[in-house]
Amino acid sequence: MFSTELMLDHIRRWVEIETPTERPDQINRLVDEVSDDHANLPVSLKRVPGSGGCGDHLIVRSNWGRSAPGILVLSHLDTVHPMGFIESRLPYRVEGNSAYGPGIYDMKSGACLAHHALRQTAMSGTGVLGVTHLYVSDEEIGSPTSRAIIEKLGREAKYVLVTEPARDGGKIVTARKGVGRFDVTIRGVASHAGSKPHEGRSAVRELGHVILALEGLCDEKRGITVTVGVVSGGSKANVIPDLAQAAVDLRVPSLEAAEEMVARILGLKPRTEGVTITVTGGLNRPPFEQSRGSKALFDHAHALAAEIGFRLEGVHTGGGSDGNFTAPFAPTLDGLGPDGLGAHTDHEQIFIDTLAPRAALLARLFQTLR
DSSP: OOOHHHHHHHHHHEEEOOOOTTOHHHHHHHHHHHHHTTTTSSSEEEOOOOTOOOOOOEEEEEESSSSSEEEEEEEEBSSSTTTHHHHHTTEEEEEEEEEETTTIIIIIIHHHHHHHHHOOOOOOOOSSEEEEEEEEEEEEETTTTHHHHHHHHHHOOOOOEEEOOOOOTTBEEEOOOOEEEEEEEEEEEEEEEOGGGGGOOOHHHHHHHHHHHTTOOTTTTTTTTEEEEEEEEESOOEEOOOEEEEEEEEEESSHHHHHHHHHHHOOOOSSSTTEEEEHHHHEOOOOOOOOOOHHHHHHHHHHHHHTTTTTOEEEEEEEOOOOOHHHHTSEEEOSOOOEEEEEETTTTTTGGHHHHHHHHHHHHHHOOOO
């Protein structure tokens, strides 16, 4: 049904157009390519102009099944790799069962497979529910300009399928942690470290207390992690530092845990007199908890995979995706792209023998969901 050679060549074309999130001109080149790839299909295209320094978004709607809620497919075209990475660090190449390239695993291959599944469904005339495929340009930075579109389409959908890559040997993602991001600013009092140290109030010392307090919120049993990832502070070795800053990452498995942890982080208090702490930020991706509807959707996909000839397993992961935004509104299934490894690295790759089975699974989902 699906030609691995044809799909791999198509994926190569998309990968060879480098698309760092911060290069909307490059992303728009790929949006042009993706739009052209839909020529002669029974679909309509709507291009949403980029904003906030991000590229355009593309909404593809099937001409069938528009009278009722249908299937929303979520893909992103942006990558974390900088321009020139494909030349200097990660050239497109095939070695054995692996194909390498920037963003090939996360997630141009999954987006491309969904396109082929839509094409096959359209050509066979077997689709019942309408399919809307949304390609966004800013997922790697938290989807700030596409979130409203994702949530609007998610509310209108009966099912949501996300083409992020498969995990851990081909497992599908059935739940994701919520993600929070915070910036901590600490202000103290500067003074001479030699002659007047007692007059100073060290922001860096207070930062040490803050780091221990934040990382002390980690709770392995509850699946909660708090990571202080970037810190800065001070100006000179002989000056009591009056400014220190930290960037903080939060991962939580449930909305209840999210509300608790956000309140605790925003409520940080200084331990040093004369020092102030300001915390900004919050939850930027809600937890994707497996609902009853999402469990039923996974069970359906599991049965289809068995018919195709492979075993589909589910996994919960700490990484966020655009599926976090739709899970509160519609049954959502994530990780539908091919298997591989090395997302965001200089050895990013997909396993070629997983392309056809995963494309077939997407097509069967398009054809059988009611």
